[in-house]
Amino acid sequence: MKWNVWGHPLKETEQFFQEGGFPRFRAKQLHDYLYKRYVYDFAQMTQFPAAMRDWLSENAVIEKPEVVRQQHSSNGDTIKLLLRLSDGSLIETVCMKHDYGNSICVSTQVGCAMGCIFCASTRKGMERNLTPGEMLAQIYAFRMLYQIPVHSIVLMGSGEPLQNYENVLQFMHLCHAPDGLNLSYRGMTLSTCGIAPAIYQLADEKIPITLAISLHAPNDEIRNRILPSSRKYPIQTLIDAARHYFNVTGRRVTFEYILIKGINAERTHAEELCRLVGDMSCHFNLIPINGTEHIQLYPPDHQAIERFSQILEKHGKSVTVRRQMGDEIQAACGQLKRRYLKDNS
Numbered sequence: 001m002k003w004n005v006w007g008h009p010l011k012e013t014e015q016f017f018q019e020g021g022f023p024r025f026r027a028k029q030l031h032d033y034l035y036k037r038y039v040y041d042f043a044q045m046t047q048f049p050a051a052m053r054d055w056l057s058e059n060a061v062i063e064k065p066e067v068v069r070q071q072h073s074s075n076g077d078t079i080k081l082l083l084r085l086s087d088g089s090l091i092e093t094v095c096m097k098h099d100y101g102n103s104i105c106v107s108t109q110v111g112c113a114m115g116c117i118f119c120a121s122t123r124k125g126m127e128r129n130l131t132p133g134e135m136l137a138q139i140y141a142f143r144m145l146y147q148i149p150v151h152s153i154v155l156m157g158s159g160e161p162l163q164n165y166e167n168v169l170q171f172m173h174l175c176h177a178p179d180g181l182n183l184s185y186r187g188m189t190l191s192t193c194g195i196a197p198a199i200y201q202l203a204d205e206k207i208p209i210t211l212a213i214s215l216h217a218p219n220d221e222i223r224n225r226i227l228p229s230s231r232k233y234p235i236q237t238l239i240d241a242a243r244h245y246f247n248v249t250g251r252r253v254t255f256e257y258i259l260i261k262g263i264n265a266e267r268t269h270a271e272e273l274c275r276l277v278g279d280m281s282c283h284f285n286l287i288p289i290n291g292t293e294h295i296q297l298y299p300p301d302h303q304a305i306e307r308f309s310q311i312l313e314k315h316g317k318s319v320t321v322r323r324q325m326g327d328e329i330q331a332a333c334g335q336l337k338r339r340y341l342k343d344n345s
């Protein structure tokens with residue numbers, strides 16, 4: 001079988017060349033072609049001797065997802081791409097332009113097994129894990145198409161990253177590699193619905209990424225209702241894991257909290273939330289729920305959002321309310337894919 005050269009650490013590519021009887025430095029040249037010059041055809045790699053190009057064509061392929069749909073928001077701050085993988089699966093990725101730079105939202109699985117009631121990605125369950133190369137290709141799709149610099153990445157697309165632990169870790173190492181994107185770990189945020197044992201494991205990796213936990217509720221009763229997977233890890237277990245993550249890494253944890261009218265957005269919920277996290281050093285990202293009319297879940301009105309935020313602030317918490325980016329282009333998880341499948345069925 002031919003080796004897919006896309007999405008490997010330099011060491012592995014070096015090994016591939018050495019096993020083929022070629023010098024190690026060719027690996028670095030190949031990486032320059034793939035990740036700096038965007039050349040995806042061995043025949044065009046003219047820095048290589050002809051015999052080596054032939055050997056590559058016989059023994060290797062460059063297999064990475066292809067872009068099948070692009071959507072731009074009207075104000076230009078969000079671009080969403082739909083990618084088709086080599087097995088025909090579809091995944092979504094989003095680029096958000098912020099004042100501080102471009103942030104890419106990466107999917108980690110095809111579909112998702114977590115079953116959150118508000119999330120379009122999970123409707124059909126989880127099909128498979130993405131490879132590190134398939135995650136990396138999401139970032140390169142934007143770089144190639146729009147030549148944009150990437151400032152940060154957020155693992156907040158489809159899928160539960162901590163269920164695809166090894167590949168996600170390897171992907172973050174690839175993003176960090178100097179011969180690749182050379183991104184700092186501080187520019188990476190991993191968002192999880194809260195698989196507590198994997199949070200302990202991640203803390204031990206000693207990489208200074210930001211951990212974001214989709215908390216979405218101040219107690220188990222509400223959380224179990226909207227995040228069915230949370231039944232396995234009670235909310236207090238999760239808070240303990242977050243505290244541990246901060247103690248070991250020194251990185252302040254972010255709690256994501258979707259605001260849903262009539263479910264978790266009352267004053268009492270905000271107060272309960274403050275009691276739950278206590279004096280822990282953390283940040284809250286409040287997210288008015290997005291694009292879920294079909295299951296009749298709506299964001300609270302502006303005043304209620306403001307009130308919720310103020311209560312957290314009064315308790316000394318740092319809070320941001322997520323701007324509603326990309327709503328018009330179905331930027332919430334899984335919504336572009338659903339639309340595409342509908343159009344093409």
Ligand code: SAH
Binds near residue numbers: 156157
């Ligand atoms: N599985 C991971 C990462 C993917 S989801 C996690 O649960 O964190 C990324 C974030 O988007 C999560 O906080 C998720 O709860 C949120 N999200 C999903 N659907 C949403 C919707 N319709 N409106 C607002 N946020 C949503």
